[in-house]
Amino acid sequence: MNNNFDVIIIGSGPGGYVCAIRSAQLGFKTACVESRKTLGGACLNVGCIPSKSLLHSSELYHKAQKEFNNLGIETTNIKLNLSKMMNNKKKSVQILTKGIEFLFKKNKITHLKGKGLISSKNTVTVIDNSNKKTSYTTKNIVIATGSEPTSLPGIIIDEKIIVSSTGALSFDKVPKELIVIGGGYIGLELSSVWKRLGANVMVIEFLDHIIPGMDKNISTEFLKILNKQGINFKLESKVTRVSVVKNKAVVDFTNKKSLRRERIECDKVLIAVGRKSNIGEDVTKLDIKLDNQKKIQVNEKFETSIKNIYAIGDVIDKGPMLAHKAEDEGIAVAEIIAGQAGHVNYNVIPAVIYTSPEVAMVGKTEEQLKKENIKYNVGKFPFLANSRAKINNETEGFVKIISDEKTDKVLGVSMISAVAGTMIAELALAMEFGASAEDIARTCHAHPTHSEAVKEAAMAVDKRPIHF
Ligand SMILES: Cc1cc2nc3c(=O)[nH]c(=O)nc-3n(C[C@H](O)[C@H](O)[C@H](O)COP(=O)(O)OP(=O)(O)OC[C@H]3O[C@@H](n4cnc5c(N)ncnc54)[C@H](O)[C@@H]3O)c2cc1C
Numbered sequence: 001m002n003n004n005f006d007v008i009i010i011g012s013g014p015g016g017y018v019c020a021i022r023s024a025q026l027g028f029k030t031a032c033v034e035s036r037k038t039l040g041g042a043c044l045n046v047g048c049i050p051s052k053s054l055l056h057s058s059e060l061y062h063k064a065q066k067e068f069n070n071l072g073i074e075t076t077n078i079k080l081n082l083s084k085m086m087n088n089k090k091k092s093v094q095i096l097t098k099g100i101e102f103l104f105k106k107n108k109i110t111h112l113k114g115k116g117l118i119s120s121k122n123t124v125t126v127i128d129n130s131n132k133k134t135s136y137t138t139k140n141i142v143i144a145t146g147s148e149p150t151s152l153p154g155i156i157i158d159e160k161i162i163v164s165s166t167g168a169l170s171f172d173k174v175p176k177e178l179i180v181i182g183g184g185y186i187g188l189e190l191s192s193v194w195k196r197l198g199a200n201v202m203v204i205e206f207l208d209h210i211i212p213g214m215d216k217n218i219s220t221e222f223l224k225i226l227n228k229q230g231i232n233f234k235l236e237s238k239v240t241r242v243s244v245v246k247n248k249a250v251v252d253f254t255n256k257k258s259l260r261r262e263r264i265e266c267d268k269v270l271i272a273v274g275r276k277s278n279i280g281e282d283v284t285k286l287d288i289k290l291d292n293q294k295k296i297q298v299n300e301k302f303e304t305s306i307k308n309i310y311a312i313g314d315v316i317d318k319g320p321m322l323a324h325k326a327e328d329e330g331i332a333v334a335e336i337i338a339g340q341a342g343h344v345n346y347n348v349i350p351a352v353i354y355t356s357p358e359v360a361m362v363g364k365t366e367e368q369l370k371k372e373n374i375k376y377n378v379g380k381f382p383f384l385a386n387s388r389a390k391i392n393n394e395t396e397g398f399v400k401i402i403s404d405e406k407t408d409k410v411l412g413v414s415m416i417s418a419v420a421g422t423m424i425a426e427l428a429l430a431m432e433f434g435a436s437a438e439d440i441a442r443t444c445h446a447h448p449t450h451s452e453a454v455k456e457a458a459m460a461v462d463k464r465p466i467h468f
Contacts, residue, residue, distance in 0.1 A: 005031045007337060008124045008138040010116040011278075013041020015313025015326030016144030017100050022334035024107035031136060032109055033116030033126055038097040039104070041146050042314075043323040046166045049096055051189055052354055053089040054169065058196040059356050061085075067393070080197060082173060089169070112136070117282040118143075121306055140308050140337050143283065143296060144330070147275040147314035147321055152181070155242045157271055161249050162242055165190060168270045174198045177266035179251050181239050183210035185353045187272030191231050192355045202232040202264070204239055204253055211353065215365040215414040217380075217400060222359055222416060225396055234262075242269055277315040291317040301342075302333040310337070319346050348431045352421040357397050360420035362428045363412030366402060375405035379437060379461030381453045383417055385468040388448040394418035399457035401427075401437055408436035408461070419450050426454060437461035 006028035114128035149164035159167040183205035289305040313326035332342030383389035397416030440458035
């Protein structure tokens with residue numbers, strides 16, 4: 001094999017593999033280094049894909065148990081076969097990671113297996129399983145090494161009793177009691193999975209609200225919905241210790257307001273307090289500039305402090321840690337290397353929580369706009385007044401559209417709905433095109449669909465919704 005490349009990408013997550021494909025499409029001789037056995041990064045192997053598989057299966061299980069009878073679908077003796085459910089998840093992961101292998105072959109991308117280290121600004125050394133080192137020269141390097149779960153000081157994740165999201169995606173039996181530390185999207189998605197499958201779930205959150213960063217109205221409503229589903233919450237609580245005693249976890253926490261201390265014993269503890277960027281020793285050695293959260297600093301062209309070494313995805317100091325953000329950066333950086341105008345609009349990156357109902361947002365929240373002193377109007381429409389949601393017994397949630405007071409330009413949208421994750425794309429597109437709430441209100445939406453609530457919320461900005 002010829003060891004000279006135009007672009008070598010380190011990491012094959014959604015940032016890295018998409019960057020590799022776009023680079024190859026642009027005519028670059030491209031290689032992608034991956035230390036994991038399979039391609040696809042955290043997203044395909046231990047993130048988006050396995051979590052969505054379990055969310056889907058557990059939702060069906062829950063519906064079959066609790067809702068089918070009401071619809072006239074009589075079912076008896078519904079049983080959970082967890083190992084089959086896990087196998088189904090495994091199959092989805094396998095199909096999708098193999099899919100990337102296929103795309104690499106199709107696009108003539110060299111898959112370098114092993115750990116990639118940047119030995120100089122034009123050399124990447126790959127250390128394979130048998131510790132063999134091979135060096136490759138390249139004109140450009142893209143760091144796409146992603147992130148890994150983080151813990152709290154003094155709490156060691158053993159992936160047996162005290163687990164990260166990776167461990168919580170593979171329990172071999174349903175825990176009787178599960179404590180989830182952290183009320184962000186990963187903690188809440190996995191809380192939903194295990195609650196539906198029969199665990200008693202308690203979420204301990206440091207702040208006085210869940211899903212930090214999302215609109216406060218949404219966070220309050222979502223908390224109510226999850227409470228109704230039987231998930232318990234301890235807000236404003238600081239976990240001080242987690243220890244393992246005789247195959248059980250003991251969690252100590254203190255309420256920040258009352259200073260009341262509590263201790264709870266459980267079968268498993270999921271630590272879902274965030275992820276940290278995956279910075280290799282090579283990056284430190286080369287003195288590539290990091291921010292104070294140890295993320296790689298990049299400019300608007302995704303260049304690091306060393307010219308021709310770029311970085312994208314979870315490892316950089318820009319945007320949320322999300323797969324689609326990493327993908328868009330992967331495309332943009334390949335185009336920038338090719339001399340084109342690659343660009344990512346960080347104001348329009350949707351975020352979705354795939355619970356039931358789903359939560360989605362794009363753009364700014366009301367709290368952000370207040371902070372920035374921007375004047376706005378708000379239009380809200382509840383799914384209680386949406387015909388499709390009524391038919392489907394999916395009346396929880398609402399759409400909230402915020403537009404600029406003067407220009408009516410849409411500044412942000414948040415929603416809770418059965419299909420919020422799919423519907424948010426319309427709003428992202430509207431925002432990309434600089435649409436006003438009036439533009440959305442005047443766009444014909446099919447009936448009966450959940451999307452009509454988007455149109456009605458847009459009409460509500462001008463205080464003229466029809467069905468509410
Ligand atoms: C449980 C869970 C659920 C999630 N759900 C969603 C979701 O629904 N939607 C969403 O948008 N995001 C979701 N995410 C976040 C998403 O997975 C990440 O934002 C995304 O994977 C980041 O992509 P990336 O390419 O930057 O890095 P990663 O996906 O982390 O990939 C980096 C890859 O680089 C490899 N690597 C690291 N160092 C080296 C090295 N030196 N040499 C070779 N290879 C190396 C790693 O093995 C890894 O495979 C979820 C995450 C988790 C944990």
